[in-house]
Amino acid sequence: MVLSKKYIDVTWDFAAADTKEYTHCYHNYPAMMIPQIARRLIDRYSKKAETLFDPYCGTGTSLVEANLKGINAFGTDLNPMARLIAEAKTTLIELQILDLYLKEFNDFLFSLMFNINKPNIIAPNFNNIDFWFKEEVKEKLAIIKSFISNIKDEKIKKFFLVAFSETVRECSLTRNSEFKLYRISEKQREKFDPDVYVMINSKLARNRKGLKEYIEQKKNNSKTVIYDFDSSEHIGKIEKESIDIVVTSPPYGDSRTTVAYGQFSRLSNQWLDVEDASQIDNQLMGGKSKTIKKTGISIIDKTIEKIAVKDEKRAKEVYGFFDDYNRSIANVSEIIKKKGYACYVVGNRRVKDTTLPTDEITKNLFQEYGFIHKNTFIRNIPNKRMPSKNSPTNKTGQKSTTMNNEYIVIMQKQ
Numbered sequence: 323m324v325l326s327k328k329y330i331d332v333t334w335d336f337a338a339a340d341t342k343e344y345t346h347c348y349h350n351y352p353a354m355m356i357p358q359i360a361r362r363l364i365d366r367y368s369k370k371a372e373t374l375f376d377p378y379c380g381t382g383t384s385l386v387e388a389n390l391k392g393i394n395a396f397g398t399d400l401n402p403m404a405r406l407i408a409e410a411k412t413t414l415i416e417l418q419i420l421d422l423y424l425k426e427f428n429d430f431l432f433s434l435m436f437n438i439n440k441p442n443i444i445a446p447n448f449n450n451i452d453f454w455f456k457e458e459v460k461e462k463l464a465i466i467k468s469f470i471s472n473i474k475d476e477k478i479k480k481f482f483l484v485a486f487s488e489t490v491r492e493c494s495l496t497r498n499s500e501f502k503l504y505r506i507s508e509k510q511r512e513k514f515d516p517d518v519y520v521m522i523n524s525k526l527a528r529n530r531k532g533l534k535e536y537i538e539q540k541k542n543n544s545k546t547v548i549y550d551f552d553s554s555e556h557i558g559k560i561e562k563e564s565i566d567i568v569v570t571s572p573p574y575g576d577s578r579t580t581v582a583y584g585q586f587s588r589l590s591n592q593w594l595d596v597e598d599a600s601q602i603d604n605q606l607m608g609g610k611s612k613t614i615k616k617t618g619i620s621i622i623d624k625t626i627e628k629i630a631v632k633d634e635k636r637a638k639e640v641y642g643f644f645d646d647y648n649r650s651i652a653n654v655s656e657i658i659k660k661k662g663y664a665c666y667v668v669g670n671r672r673v674k675d676t677t678l679p680t681d682e683i684t685k686n687l688f689q690e691y692g693f694i695h696k697n698t699f700i701r702n703i704p705n706k707r708m709p710s711k712n713s714p715t716n717k718t719g720q721k722s723t724t725m726n727n728e729y730i731v732i733m734q735k736q
């Protein structure tokens with residue numbers, strides 16, 4: 323009897339797991355990977371691994387897990403805020419030194435209460451800042467930013483910036499339950515009075531606790547390097563056949579119709595002085611629709627044809643995404659060692675009532691580039707921060723249930 327290699331396995335759900343252990347608690351981000359998934363993939367497929375790569379590393383979940391196991395990690399992401407978080411999460415800081423800065427920060431805030439040392443601060447002036455921040459909040463954020471800008475130690479600075487970034491989002495006038503930027507109602511705005519200093523301090527305390535756990539657990543010298551290259555375009559400085567395992571969760575689709583990573587991060591990126599913060603979503607995978615061409619991968623071509631019959635424009639957008647995805651997988655394939663693994667956690671979203679079989683597409687693409695399929699585990703998504711409904715027809719109000727499952731596709735290079 324031949325057993326199917328693709329099956330539902332609820333042990334991958336990790337429904338009751340604490341997903342905020344160690345530095346995983348640092349900062350929220352859309353569609354974060356569950357650390358327990360990365361952990362189990364690393365345990366199973368990279369017993370003697372020395373190197374892990376994540377081509378869409380986001381906030382660095384798989385990089386943290388690699389480092390905990392003594393594996394050197396490499397990641398890339400086009401979103402500067404995600405890179406900042408990933409860097410901070412994989413950086414060890416001596417707690418004694420951190421505590422000195424935390425105390426200095428508290429003294430600084432305390433002195434402000436009595437108007438001592440009130441710095442002469444100029445708030446940033448990016449487009450629409452007053453639309454998203456109340457005057458008093460803006461002033462307090464600018465004061466905190468000026469304190470952080472004066473920190474010379476880069477590691478400590480990043481630790482503070484991560485807490486600052488999450489504070490920016492939470493004390494802005496955006497609806498916090500949404501990934502896209504929508505302003506809260508006028509009535510809510512009137513009542514909205516966040517305590518900015520309390521907010522950042524509680525994040526700093528939470529993250530310090532996570533850092534302490536991380537330091538206690540990581541008893542090795544493994545390192546992380548984070549790049550900013552587009553993984554669909556090239557593979558940066560990473561050498562061919564140098565990586566033992568890839569553990570990643572690619573975007574489910576283009577940012578416009580699935581998860582808007584750039585929009586989620588825009589206010590933080592603007593406060594962090596990132597240029598063109600409003601353009602990030604267009605640069606991510608599937609950010610541009612393209613003229614449809616045959617790929618020669620029948621499962622992609624058939625899927626695009628099905629959508630094109632209903633809506634040519636949507637078909638071009640979906641094609642744009644899978645064209646980028648194909649080029650990214652070609653690049654990733656080159657840097658994996660022979661017998662090394664590619665572990666992709668993907669979702670099969672629906673567009674125009676057609677399910678996009680991204681798990682099968684992932685499998686077929688890797689097979690094109692010399693990999694064999696080992697397994698696909700199907701899991702429920704109990705705790706990933708994802709919209710479980712979307713508008714597959716793209717008509718407002720027409721919602722249907724979408725990604726309640728994820729597919730963990732395991733491929734091995736021959």
Ligand SMILES: C[S@@+](CC[C@H](N)C(=O)[O-])C[C@H]1O[C@@H](n2cnc3c(N)ncnc32)[C@H](O)[C@@H]1O
Pocket residue numbers: 351352353354355356377378379380381382383384398399400401404551552553554570571572573574583605606607
């Ligand atoms: C599902 S998220 C990854 C989340 C990550 N696993 C975590 O736990 O935080 C996908 C990421 O891919 C990034 N991304 C999209 N297109 C990219 C590209 N062409 N090159 C590099 N990163 C890209 C997005 O910015 C986003 O952070």
